[in-house]
Amino acid sequence: MSTATDDVREDAPPKAPKPTKQQRRAASIADQASGGIKMLLIKIVALGIVDALALFAVFVLISHEQWLVTGVVVAVTALVNWIYFSRRKLPAKYLTPGVIFLVVFQVFVLGYTAYIAFTNYGTGHNGTKEQAVSSLMASSLERVPDSPTYGVTVVERGDELGLLVTDPDGEALVGTNEEPLHEASGAQFDGDVAVSADGWTSLKFADVLARTDEVTALAVPYSDDPNDGAIRTPDGSKGYLYTSTLEYDAEAGTMTDLSTGTVYSDTGVGAFTAEDGTKLLPGWQITVGFDNFVRAITDTRLSGPLVYVTLWTFAFALLSVATTFFLGLFLAIVFNDMRMRGRKYYRTLMILPYAIPSFLSALVWAGMMNQSFGFINQVLLGGADIPWLTDPWLAKVSILLVNLWLGFPYMFLVCMGALQSIPEDIQEAATVDGAKPWAVFRLIKLPLLLVTVAPLLIASFAFNFNNFNTIYMLTDGGPRDANAPIPVGFTDILITMVYKVAFTGQTRDYGLASAYSIIIFIVVAVISIIAFRRTKSLEELN
């Protein structure tokens, strides 16, 4: 780009008048003059790579008939090209990549979560109604007890498929979906199994595979009486006699249990439901409106634990931020003092916890805090019997301790940077005026520090509010609250409780989990907005 455009950008106050025609022309001439052929080449190569990738993506997407995504990719690529080839889109050139990331990784994810929160997506409500019907029909087939295995050959007449069946007596029978089994004329045998008959073409195995859908749909009635069942072949070479226990009436949209006569109909709850409320599973996915949110708040099994889990979540997040911040600040002040020797080495040591992945160190801590075999009790405390992770209160303390260990290096780094940016002369002036060191710190340094650090503290609060890793790896929410009707423990925070409610055992409830996530998101967002508003008053100090 040009120095000229940059100057325009830097010098222009927010509400500057539009550059005049002459200025613009000057800018574009300067742009051309200073850009140089090298820059242009790099630009073309970079955009070429982007376009090539987009083209590849488009081909892949078209082959999978993903029209909407294809359209989005084409539109975004065109936009990117336009922005970077244009001469006067400097702000856009900086903003575009960030905006793309924002849309892909934040807006889309949030939107999709919100969508799921309004559906009944979860175990038993996993797919479409058609899939549920076909799955129910498939599992309702029961092999007739003590019926023999029939050798079968898949045969074809015109476009119609049939089965050439050899019954245990060695007799060859043939039939189709419409035509019950009857004697086949002119049957040829290979061993015990009839392989061809007059008027029918036998399919080779490869043809059977190619027409799998038709072959699996083949059910040749055993006789004119439908109660006798039908012959089906799961593998194209052996046939078995099945009867079905369910009957689907596509027009009425009902499933009928043939053995009991119970009628299951679609009552709008995403599963075939009988009058007494019994559901046939699998059901299918439907949107359920605010049901998940209502359940999230009103479920009587959840409401009791929800209160103290919420309180502990706030306590955990606030205390984690406070402890890490003050320890980090204290160390930063100490290591910022010129009289301290060997500061470099100490600083390196301080950062060490930061370098280890947090879930790994949480696991290590869990091992060290084991009551009878842990390093802390056995070695450091000489065989003490302290229930670090199994006593409700001590477990909370342990979590805060481990989180302090994990989090203070970050605060230490942040505070050190912020402290160094506070001008020395302020402190000198205060000292000259006779202020004590504590007063200097409390009245001058800390407020100045908070101006820079406060937004990071809010972010850190939001992070700890959803700090799944530490809780999950260290205590998994335990020790368990034996009085609670759901599997929740004394150190569970909201996010780990949601995880347990929605994902323990064999029942997944993605809808409910998404509703909870959105509620948590709103809580964190509201707190952050209020906190950011309040920190604005700090900035007036500057």
Added chain:
Amino acid sequence: MRVNRKSLLAAGAVAVVATLGLAGCAGSDSGSDAESTTSGKLTVWVDSERVDALQGAADAYTEKTGVKVDLVGKDVADIKDDFIQQVPTGKGPDIVMGAHDWLGELSTNGVVAPLELGDSAGDYLPVAIDASTYEGTVYMLPYAVENIAMLRNADLIPEPASSFDDMLAKGKAAGLDHPFVVEQGAEGNPYHLYPFQTAFGAPVFGSGAEGYNPDDLQLGNTGGEQFATWLGSQGKNGTGAFNTDIDGDIAKEAFTSGKAAFWLTGPWNVGAAVDAGINVAIDPIPSPTSEAAQPFAGVKGFFVSAESKNKVAANDFLVNYIGTEDVQLELFKAGNVLPALTAAAETASSDPIVAGFATVGADAVPMPAIPAMGQVWQYWGIAEAAIINGADPVATWQKLASDVQAAIDAG
């Protein structure tokens, strides 16, 4: 000027990455459904460790039928959830390798197709067929049967223990602080305690012809209360045989270093013990009562996707290829777990360790695959851990039974 050049470069690089990200997202949206739409190709999701063992069967099948078999090694922890999520979208594999206790969840989600074993059903161990059957329908081709048994350090204790008390006495006589270890942990481990529970006649669910009955919770019966009382007497305030501070790693360490003579665990840990130079013998689980201590049997096998476009080939491949002795023995070599096919199981039992597990497995009961079981696990271990740590056994056990019943009713 230099700053400008750099900024353009940076912007270009970010744009490339962003588009890559976009393309990546778009690609992964629809990356894997080509496999199941084209006929003549089977996609099989396999536990990564067993890809090599299956490759031979896959190649042989391709040679005979022309159907290409594409084995995809997957991380065991992700297979089930990925399968459940991908099948309804028309993606996902034709066949997936898994464990029988997934069946309830897979079937409730409608993602598995029934499998007809035909006459070959009689060729498998009965427990394997029981486990593969859900609500009267077979869904799984079994290949391995897994259960826990008592590992004994034959150098320390030359004779098998005749009962639970005898085991502790033998260990004490040999001068061990912890004669017996079993994996527990703060949340308990009901899987490893189940043999003792069955010895008191307290199964989780009653069972009928169609398998376990979720409406018949047996957990809280009098046998269960007796078991709870016994468990309390072997916990912190009793003999100390059970300890919730002992997790899998601590138990392994105790046995492999010779500090414990008995270790209740599965075949997956035998290798570690043998490598540590322990002279391992496999014993039946010493019972605390006069009844046999029956562990859970876990059966592993293959499922066919409900949305597979190649069901015929998938059925043919499983029933007629994976169900053969050679393939079952290949899979056995990869995992050292007893094959589900009777003939292969007999061949594999020439190894005394496999034979030991097989003997114990003859008494094993299939782990319930019904979804209601999920409601049991989440309370079960916690209650047992509390009893081990000194909570009132009978009251805790009754609370467990009522919590589970409430959870089943609510869910």
